[in-house]
Amino acid sequence: MTAAGPYPTFEAFYRAEHDRIFHFFRRKVGRDEAPDLVQEAFTCVLRSGTFDRLENPNGYLTRTARNLIIDRARTWHRKGCMLHPLDEARDAPLAPEQEWKIEGREIRAAYRRMLLDLPRRTRRVFLMHRLKGMSYRVIADHIGVGEKCIEYHMMRALARFRKAVAIRRE
Template sequence: MHPADRPPQCRQRREGDRDLEAAYRAHRSSLFHFLRRKAGAEEAPDLVQEVFARAAGSEQRHHLTNPGGFLRRIAQNLLIDRARRQKSSRATFYPLRDEGEGAAPAAQEWDLEAADLLRLYEAAVDALPPKTRRVFLMHRVDELSYREIHEALGISIATVEYHMMRALAHISRVVDDGR
């Protein structure tokens, strides 16, 4: 079958995949260094792979105006999710030492930074308008697709996309301003 004979959604899907491949080539290295600083050298390769897996599953990959920012936001959300899982799975206590140790261990610094990021994220989500917050949480927490949200709330898919973009822009602003 000739590419021009494919239905528009197939062409759009292939274009989104090409855009994601280009974003992978362009941003893989910087994303790896960012995640290595935040999570450590051992976990960074797996986290980069998870970022691109999430990006590949996102409907937004078809409409990327800033692929680097999109991937960085996914990476930050991944770190937030990781911090939540760690926070809920165990309480971490760091003993105080009188040995004159000036610098905190890197893991402790990452935990503190992840906790700050989580605090900013939660405050941003709480400050969203009720309908936007509901759509955002249905997609990100309940893992519903845009179509499922559209059916559950009786709003158009375009309206779901509007609320998601509004939520992501607001969260991005709050988190970036708070850092």
């Protein structure tokens, strides 16, 4: 390519104007998309085939850059899209609620299985304490055993649940 304005080659033009156009796009669309638009702007200038005849290549590049921004806005408007830069405070990732629900169902199913696998008396003591909220003393009087026996059954049930949870996590 021959000289265009003050630039002997397109490469010299690119090197001289790259930073200016990058900053222009960065102000308009953000740091992430600016490099792609810079490349597109220079590509448009080169493909136009008029670079060697331009009296003001800087102005032509600037006009091309503005047109790219306008075209981009029209496309987004036509598609009904809006571009907003990421705001960490506002756009925090959503909690994986669906995954939590699935895990909750799995844990409840494992809990039911463990509960059914407990010996009958241990299961009864556990349910009386945890579901009905009965104290060890009341359970002991109801069943006709000592409080130490109730403590034994509760420890046994809790140990099995802990073991099941530990196995599940592995």
